[in-house]
Each structure stands twice: as structure tokens, then as C-alpha cells.
Amino acid sequence: MDNQAIRYSFGGDEHLFAEVSESMSLSAFFQGLAMTNALKAQEIDGILDICLANASFQIRFNPDIIAPDELLNRVKTLENQSNAGKILQTRIVEIPVYYNDPWTHETLMRFRDRHQDPQSTDLEYAARINGYDSVDAFIEAHSASPWFVSMVGFVAGLPFMFQMVTQDKQIEVPKYLSPRTDSPRQTVGHGGCFGCIYSVKGAGGYQMFGITPVPIYDPQQTIRHLQSSMVFFRAGDIVRFKAIDREEYDQTLEAVENGQYTLRTRPFTFDLVAYQADPDDYKTQVTEALYVD
Template sequence: MSGYEFFADGARVSFGGDEFVFVEVCEGMDLAQALRIQAITGELARRELPGVLDVAPANASYLVRADPDVLHPRELVRALARLHDRFGEAGSVALDTEIVEIPVWYADPETERTCLKFRDRHQSPTETDIAYTARINGLASVADLVAAHTSAPFIVTFPCFKPGNTECVQLVPRERQIQAPKYLRPRTETPARAVAHGGAFTVVYPTAGVGGYQLLGRSPVPVADLTQQTPGFETSKVLATISTLLRFRSVPGEEYEQLRTDSREGRYRYRRAPVRFALAEFLADPAGYPRTLEAALSC
């Protein structure tokens, strides 16, 4: 099958052979559209439609793989069109999810040591990543950037390329979004559990490796455990799945070291709580509504 089709909301549909249906909902990152994608794909997964083999949501699009011997691609497209109609308005998107706290030592020695090794690949040859990110966002200091980054929770919009490495967008008005370019050329080194920012997205690197996002700090606790031996990973190998809310909390070096020891020795317990995220309520009060979600961590 070939060519494009369009849903009533303007989403563009294309086919990859007989197995894959690719739906482009928007061309750029838009939080409301990203959450519509989560609602559409989440409902599709819950329905367990015979023939649907896999559903992969992203920030501006999603991909569905189906067995054409069980479900004809045209039938799948008709089912998707109905879901697009159902979740056509912001008021229709409500996600049952959870909020999880991630402690972070911002401007820690390890991420600063790492970023200073790769200034030849960076836009600024003299600043650390976190100082550079603060400056280009019009903030007076690293402390101001930390305050902005911890001022409201983030929501996971894309599961990214390693287990546990999730892109998330801060729940703030668009003019308050932190923005930062990726490195000119990727680093060949990134510390495990590094917290970094690229574009409009924050990530926590689950393991050491290459990377290109601006390094802001490091968390003492893991975001993935493929063995599921760490407390908090009993039901999932990753801490955050799509639509999870992440609240970053700044901690000093001494507390980081204690939390790191507690985590390694199995004593750390993640602060987490179930929440229902309503897109319409966020759009109506983007400054106040996230605080009501954070309050769930205090219950």
C-alpha cells in the first residue's frame, strides 16, 4: 500500500507495506498534541484489537504494527480515525498516571568534569553545559536555572532509545520552557544517571555512554533496572513510562552521597503517587495546576 491519507483533524496517514501504519499528528513538538497521541495510542492498546502487534507513540507521531492476515490495514485506519475523533479536543484527554520524584545534584563534579572534556564539540568553549544553558535562556545564574528546572514537574512524552531514557517536557507555559541545542557533535562519554537537556526535553541517562544533551547534573538513583532487583522496579524494568510525571528535586552533594549509598544497598524508596492528569485543566491554569499534581507526593 502507498500514498497518504488524512484524518478529519489533519493527521497524515501513510503505510509501510501491509504491516505498518504511520500517523503524523503534527510537524513540531506541541504538548497538547503529544498528549492526544498518548490518549489515542493508550486507548488502542487497552482495546487489545485482534491483529494489533505493537503500538509505538512518539512526540508528534505514532506507529502501529498489525498482522494483515488478522486485521486489514484499511480496517485499522478506520479504527484509528474513530479514536482521533474521540480525542479531538483537549478536554477529552485525561491520563491516569503517577508522579515520581527524582533527586538531582545539579552542577555536580562528575558531569562538569565530563562536559569540560568535550568543549571542542560544544557551542561555548569556556562555559560548563549548565552555565551555558542558563545564559541562553536569559537566566542570571546557574541557581536560577536550577530553580526553573525544579519549579514544575515534567511529563514523559517519548520513551527514547534506551530502556529508562525518557524524553520529558516541563509543565509550564510555553514562554517558560527551557530550551537548549544539542552538542555540535555528540560526546563519547556521559555518566550514568546524568540529567541533561536538549531542545525542550530533559532526560536521565540510565547508563554511561555517548550523548549530546546539555549536562545539568546527576541523580543518585537509577531510572532502569533490567534485573528488577532494586526496590521500586518490582513491576517494571523502567522507572518512568510514557505519561509519567517527573518532579526533579535539587539536593546538595552530601545528600546525594547518602542517597547513592541507600540506593546501592537497597534502602532507598522512591517518592511516588498516582495522579490523574487532565490536559484541559493544565491548559486552563498552566501555572497553578502542576502544583496540585505535585501535592500528591505529600499525601
């Protein structure tokens, strides 16, 4: 956990916001996760909703049932959670990505006037400012290490992902100077230290690196891997990107449309303490667990 006191503030009469940390880290996420899980387990009358984010959480409550100060005091008692809060039963998911695809490329070229470097593509810009010699080297870095889903939201089903590497290896890219009015559905993007997958077509400001043929949001729930839930991702998922070419993209898309595609997923027990002790070794364990049959 970062050496920082949790900052609490009330939003109107019905919301309590807790800022665990000013910056994103897996320690901050797990602190918020442990506290919100403990709060849910108490089933406190008057709490209407609990929303976990990257390094914060928000509680919606009925002040006629539980007074704001009483709620605040009860939340504060949960700050010091045991190491049990640092173990997470989750899953690893492989997401195929067609990097430098024609659809995001066509879109980003329409919006160069909103970009920091109009003479470069998003991938070229991201590679350069992160110190990579080529786009291929940048794509290798983007797909070589797993990503941790720290939040799902903003629009329905969109995952925010934090790469599981040491801080000096974090990919960081600013958002567009002003948002685009268009982003293809299932675009793999990046803004700040966060990766994402655009679950729907629409406005956006993240740099666009590629596109996945695999839907992650389906309100009709007709897609095979979305029949139990219209939203695929949940906080705590671990994602491994797999670079694919146009041929594999088309084959995967056809399999999805025919109901024959199966996402590669594996159950996994994530141990924050073990990860922090040796991030490089732990990401190897994650990758090996994904490909064990």
C-alpha cells in the same frame, strides 16, 4: 488539540506511522494517548505492537491478517476522542538531582570541541541563552516546575520529559554540535525542549546539567523500586526534580545500594483541560499533591 490534521504514512509492509503534530505539546500527546488506548481496547487481529511517542505513534501489524488500508481507516475513526481522553490516572515522582556535579562536569569538559560554546559549561551556556542571570537561577527554573514524561525509549528506560510551563517559559537548549561518546549513567540532560535522564552510560548529545543517585533502569531487577519492572518510568508520569548537594547525594546512593531507599511517589489524576486553563495554579496543585502524607 493543535489545529493540524494527523499525517499518516506507511513504513514498509508492516508499519503505520501517525504524526499527530509537528511540534510537541501536551494536547498532541493526549490525542495520541487517547487514540492508542482506544486502539488497544479494540484488540484488533493483526496488530502486533503499538508504540506511543511524544507527538506521534507507530503501529506494527501483520498485513496478511489486516490489510493496510483497513487498518488506516480504523485508526482514522479514532481521531475524535471525547474528553475522557484528557484525564489520566498517573503518579508524581520526586527525583533528587545533584546539579553541577563533578562527574558530568569532567565529562563535558572532555568534549568542549563538540559544543556550541567551548568556553562555557553546559549549565552556563543553557542559563545564558535562556535569559537567566546565573546558573543558580537557571537550576531554580529547571527544578521549580514539574515535568511530564511524554515518551520512554531510544535506549531502554530513558524518559523524555516536557516541562509543565507556558510556552514563553520553556527551557530550550540545542544538542551538542556532534554527539559525545560518553555520558555518565543517570545524567540529567536537555536537548531542544525535552529533558531526559540517561538510563545507561553511553553516547549522547544532550546538554548535561547534573546527575541523580537514583537508578531508573535495572535489567537484574535487584534495586528496590525496580523489582516489579526493570524500567521505572512510563508515559504520563509527572516528575519533580529536587536539588541536592554532595552530602545528600552520597547518603541517597548508599541507601539505594543497601536497599533502603524509597522513591517518593504519589498517585495523581491529571486533567489536561484544568492544566491548560491555568498552568501556574495547576503546577502548584501537582507539587502540593506530591508532599501530602
